[in-house]
Amino acid sequence: MKLAARVGRITPSPTLAMTATAKAMAAQGLDVVDFSSGEPDFDTPDPVKAAAEAAIRAGFTKYTPSSGIDELRQAIIDKLQGEHGLRYEKSQILVSCGAKHSLYNLAEALLEAGDEVIIPTPYWVSYADQALLNDATPVLLPTHESNGYAIDADDLRRLVTPRTKAIIINSPCNPTGATYNRNTLEAIADIAIRHKLLIISDEIYEKVLYDDATHVSIATLSAEVAAQTVIINGVSKAYAMTGWRIGYAAGPKDLLTAMANIQSQSTSSPCSISQKAAVAALRLGQPFTEKMVAEFDRRRKVMIGRLNTMPGVTCRMPTGAFYAFPNISGVLGRTAPTGIIRTPHELAQYLLKDFHVAVVPGEPFGSHQHIRLSYATSMESIERGMDRVATAFGKLTA
Numbered sequence: 001m002k003l004a005a006r007v008g009r010i011t012p013s014p015t016l017a018m019t020a021t022a023k024a025m026a027a028q029g030l031d032v033v034d035f036s037s038g039e040p041d042f043d044t045p046d047p048v049k050a051a052a053e054a055a056i057r058a059g060f061t062k063y064t065p066s067s068g069i070d071e072l073r074q075a076i077i078d079k080l081q082g083e084h085g086l087r088y089e090k091s092q093i094l095v096s097c098g099a100k101h102s103l104y105n106l107a108e109a110l111l112e113a114g115d116e117v118i119i120p121t122p123y124w125v126s127y128a129d130q131a132l133l134n135d136a137t138p139v140l141l142p143t144h145e146s147n148g149y150a151i152d153a154d155d156l157r158r159l160v161t162p163r164t165k166a167i168i169i170n171s172p173c174n175p176t177g178a179t180y181n182r183n184t185l186e187a188i189a190d191i192a193i194r195h196k197l198l199i200i201s202d203e204i205y206e207k208v209l210y211d212d213a214t215h216v217s218i219a220t221l222s223a224e225v226a227a228q229t230v231i232i233n234g235v236s237k238a239y240a241m242t243g244w245r246i247g248y249a250a251g252p253k254d255l256l257t258a259m260a261n262i263q264s265q266s267t268s269s270p271c272s273i274s275q276k277a278a279v280a281a282l283r284l285g286q287p288f289t290e291k292m293v294a295e296f297d298r299r300r301k302v303m304i305g306r307l308n309t310m311p312g313v314t315c316r317m318p319t320g321a322f323y324a325f326p327n328i329s330g331v332l333g334r335t336a337p338t339g340i341i342r343t344p345h346e347l348a349q350y351l352l353k354d355f356h357v358a359v360v361p362g363e364p365f366g367s368h369q370h371i372r373l374s375y376a377t378s379m380e381s382i383e384r385g386m387d388r389v390a391t392a393f394g395k396l397t398a
Ligand SMILES: Cc1ncc(COP(=O)(O)O)c(C=O)c1O
Pocket: 038, 097, 098, 099, 100, 101, 124, 170, 173, 174, 202, 204, 233, 234, 235, 236, 242, 246, 247
């Protein structure tokens, strides 16, 4: 069958693929330590589950308005106003089946052939493929480990062309764990305003912060910046609700209306029950997330501490999200019993096949020097997995 050309431009999500392989190996009875999964290991909070149960019992099991129920859109408006002082009308809020779906609706509404989207790299795997699926060109903006993956304004300026439509920022960042400070955001906003670029601000990890890191939503810099920004967020990470599939976008009315129209002709509304659950999550307040993040913090220190003791490995301390992104370039070129390990991909295969540890190689994030490990898993798994990784690296010979 002759498929659409766009399908040939993309690959399946490598993080989901690695997690699926790890789960399949575990189902065969193998003892796999899974560091590949991008989701909190915490259970969804009880009040959220109770809201979903109540929705089922009340028969709230039918189609809802395609853009999401009023109650949830209002809860999102209240959150954005309460936490950031940002004001939106309901017509500027679209609830979708996860933040990934929000981003996809946005890509479809915004991009066409010839358009360019600037993506700071390392980047979350789906940004580039979603642009490619919509005939646009991802333009990668390199950032560097040595300065905490900060965006250099001059580098950004150099990449802007008359075809540039948008820049995607993701702070805290998956996979690097870096967070952008106000100065960096101001520099990005200046360039975006001057060149009339849309700022796509993926804030899904906004509540997963460590040490003295803070989250500043770029839309709060000024009304002018807010008018050129789409905020993407959701309940997956902050409330341990990855399976409920609720994300949202907030931004300029014309763009949000176009995204809503696309959604109404494609998926229709997200799940009615999950929407009620998301209302309960957004009304929960901070205690659940704070407790979870405090636990991630403990695990972060253990995992990054262990990685930094391994010869050939260096790992920055992330200030947000829940990923370690160690530089393993010192390990590449060494020889395993099965052959030379030349790339992060080959290293990930070696760890998975010979030591039953699942990690995600750096290539799909735009790095040929890193692997990504999630520490949103139990301390016991972290200790066991780190033992195996240390043994695996110890077996490599120069
Ligand atoms: C940076 C980033 N954005 C968006 C998403 C999508 O989140 P969801 O679709 O579960 O809301 C993820 C999930 O891993 C992510 O890491």
